[in-house]
Amino acid sequence: MSRTGYNLKQAFSQMGRNKGMYFTSVLAITAMMLILGLFFVAFVNVNLFAAMIEKDYNVIQIYLVDNNTDEIAYSVQDTLEGTPGVDHVTFVPKDEALETLKVRWGDNGYLLDNLPKNPLPNSFNVYVEDKDVAHSLAESAVSIEGVDDVVYYQDTIDKLAQISHFIEMGSLIAMGFLVIVSIIIVANTIKLTVFNREKEIGIMKYLGATDWFVRAPFIWGGIIIGMLSAGIATGLTYLIYNKVTQIIGSDITRILSVTVVPADYLTVNLLIIFMCIGVSIGICGSIISIRKFLDR
Amino acid sequence: MIVFNNVTKKYGSNIGLLDASVHINRGDFVFLVGPSGAGKTTFIKLILKEIEPDKGRIILAGKDITHIGRREVPEIRQKIGMVFQDFRLLEKKTVYENVAFAMEVLHKSRREIKERVPFVLDLVDIKDKANRYPDELSAGEQQRVGIARALVNKPRVLICDEPTGNLDPVTAMDIMELLEKINIRGTTILMVTHAKDIVNKMNKRVVAIDQGRIVRDDQEGKYSRHSAAESDILAPGLSALAGTGVENMTNDERKTMYFASPQTAVSFADDGDEGDVASMVDEYLNGGEDVYE
Numbered sequence: 034m035s036r037t038g039y040n041l042k043q044a045f046s047q048m049g050r051n052k053g054m055y056f057t058s059v060l061a062i063t064a065m066m067l068i069l070g071l072f073f074v075a076f077v078n079v080n081l082f083a084a085m086i087e088k089d090y091n092v093i094q095i096y097l098v099d100n101n102t103d104e105i106a107y108s109v110q111d112t113l114e115g116t117p118g119v120d121h122v123t124f125v126p127k128d129e130a131l132e133t134l135k136v137r138w139g140d141n142g143y144l145l146d147n148l149p150k151n152p153l154p155n156s157f158n159v160y161v162e163d164k165d166v167a168h169s170l171a172e173s174a175v176s177i178e179g180v181d182d183v184v185y186y187q188d189t190i191d192k193l194a195q196i197s198h199f200i201e202m203g204s205l206i207a208m209g210f211l212v213i214v215s216i217i218i219v220a221n222t223i224k225l226t227v228f229n230r231e232k233e234i235g236i237m238k239y240l241g242a243t244d245w246f247v248r249a250p251f252i253w254g255g256i257i258i259g260m261l262s263a264g265i266a267t268g269l270t271y272l273i274y275n276k277v278t279q280i281i282g283s284d285i286t287r288i289l290s291v292t293v294v295p296a297d298y299l300t301v302n303l304l305i306i307f308m309c310i311g312v313s314i315g316i317c318g319s320i321i322s323i324r325k326f327l328d329r
Numbered sequence: 330m331i332v333f334n335n336v337t338k339k340y341g342s343n344i345g346l347l348d349a350s351v352h353i354n355r356g357d358f359v360f361l362v363g364p365s366g367a368g369k370t371t372f373i374k375l376i377l378k379e380i381e382p383d384k385g386r387i388i389l390a391g392k393d394i395t396h397i398g399r400r401e402v403p404e405i406r407q408k409i410g411m412v413f414q415d416f417r418l419l420e421k422k423t424v425y426e427n428v429a430f431a432m433e434v435l436h437k438s439r440r441e442i443k444e445r446v447p448f449v450l451d452l453v454d455i456k457d458k459a460n461r462y463p464d465e466l467s468a469g470e471q472q473r474v475g476i477a478r479a480l481v482n483k484p485r486v487l488i489c490d491e492p493t494g495n496l497d498p499v500t501a502m503d504i505m506e507l508l509e510k511i512n513i514r515g516t517t518i519l520m521v522t523h524a525k526d527i528v529n530k531m532n533k534r535v536v537a538i539d540q541g542r543i544v545r546d547d548q549e550g551k552y553s554r555h556s557a558a559e560s561d562i563l564a565p566g567l568s569a570l571a572g573t574g575v576e577n578m579t580n581d582e583r584k585t586m587y588f589a590s591p592q593t594a595v596s597f598a599d600d601g602d603e604g605d606v607a608s609m610v611d612e613y614l615n616g617g618e619d620v621y622e
Contacts, residue, residue, distance in 0.1 A: 036436065039433065232417065232419070233419055235417070236417055236419070236430075237434050238403075238406070239377070239406060239411045240406065240407075240411075240431050240434045240435070240478075240482070241403040241404065241405075241406035241407030241408075241409075241434070241435060241482075242403060242434040242435070243400075243403045244399075244400075244403075246434065246436075
């Protein structure tokens with residue numbers, strides 16, 4: 034039997050002897066990973082909203098009065114292009130704006146079909162060189178003749194960035210805390226197994242077993258706990274997230290004009306992250322728990 | 330095979346071993362004797378690299394192991410077979426599995442294990458009980474398994490820590506015969522013991538330690554310095570042997586009885602004057618008491 038095969042056999046045999054403790058560990062770590070998973074999906078979505086809004090609105094949108102003449106429209110364009118700090122200006126016809134909105138609404142785009150009249154006005158997208166220019170232009174553009182409204186989302190973007198940062202920090206703190214607690218749980222579970230095999234370990238050491246040979250089955254035990262927890266936690270996060278997006282996903286799309294991250298895509302990434310965390314927790318926990326015994 | 334050159338080991342202010350020098354050759358059979366706390370365990374722990382010496386030099390199988398790294402310790406221990414007083418068998422493994430376990434630990438192949446384990450079990454005469462569990466065996470049989478486990482990886486040295494300590498005298502002698510057989514096959518044996526009878530009977534090299542010092546190193550030695558003039562007087566308890574005429578027996582007759590009925594036997598040593606001892610024994614026996622050393 035290969036060394037890995039031997040170690041895995043030993044690890045499963047240990048699990049069999051301490052079923053209750055291993056089960057409790059998996060349950061506790063799963064619960065922690067689930068919390069982590071929910072933080073993660075919230076973080077990813079807010080980040081995506083922020084990125085999309087920032088991408089869409091790093092320009093100032095200048096809406097024109099609906100019955101403007103072409104002369105007035107050209108005049109507005111000239112004024113905008115002549116403003117210091119403006120990079121370039123593009124004209125967005127009202128029909129094109131409607132099509133763009135339909136695409137963004139995705140599956141709900143059909144709601145914009147068959148409108149009696151296009152409610153969107155013609156507009157200019159003004160691309161500026163820096164944020165300060167954008168701010169002053171947004172304030173002054175309202176007074177230009179033929180301009181109906183100016184939409185500039187910097188405040189929203191800043192707020193979203195703050196929320197995103199807050200969730201990011203919260204996730205990191207929660208992750209740090211939960212990882213430490215998980216390591217302690219795994220370490221205690223493995224320690225119990227080590228206690229049960231104390232005599233065997235002593236004999237192994239007298240027989241000339243290397244530290245890694247003694248450690249390996251316990252590390253595998255820890256890894257199995259981590260992987261099982263990761264798998265279950267990912268499954269549960271998927272179920273919860275999927276349900277939530279089914280319930281409020283379309284509302285978010287309609288209100289914020291952005292789509293939520295698809296559950297399938299998120300789950301694959303979450304599984305990879307959880308597996309890495311779970312395996313690391315398992316390895317750390319088991320190494321900590323057996324260290325003292327190896328020093329004897 | 331094992332060389333101690335002026336080795337000193339202290340535990341704070343307590344002396345474990347003091348300036349000890351011993352040279353154990355390949356194929357030697359050496360008894361390490363001495364009172365409790367004399368330094369025997371320190372001696373063994375130093376060989377097994379469980380502890381580091383403060384001074385001196387230790388050589389095992391030609392390799393200086395005085396200050397080796399932690400990673401080299403397993404390699405050292407693989408050259409040593411360890412036999413314990415309490416056998417230390419794994420209860421949930423059969424005899425075969427206990428011995429095979431020692432080979433699994435060293436990553437030996439299945440084929441090697443299948444070949445070697447039955448051979449060693451045969452050598453220690455326990456092959457017929459290969460599928461039994463330790464709690465189904467007598468103490469002597471368990472020790473045989475312990476010896477088989479120690480031997481299975483072909484160690485250069487067998488260190489036996491009171492291997493007969495939990496055995497009755499007859500079984501103890503069986504185990505000693507087995508160890509002698511192993512020694513004749515070329516394995517160096519270092520045996521820590523308090524069993525005076527065994528040491529005196531075996532006529533092997535005796536290294537005596539007292540208060541951390543090597544106080545004696547005799548080829549074909551006895552347990553104590555005056556053992557040559559010593560008689561082992563065996564005085565079975567009166568209650569157990571009443572009416573056997575033990576008080577009229579010679580020392581040799583009493584020894585015979587001792588081995589025939591070990592569970593009731595007691596022993597003590599005297600200064601060689603048989604008459605004095607016999608009368609002392611009589612006095613105790615007549616007083617209705619058992620006599621202990």
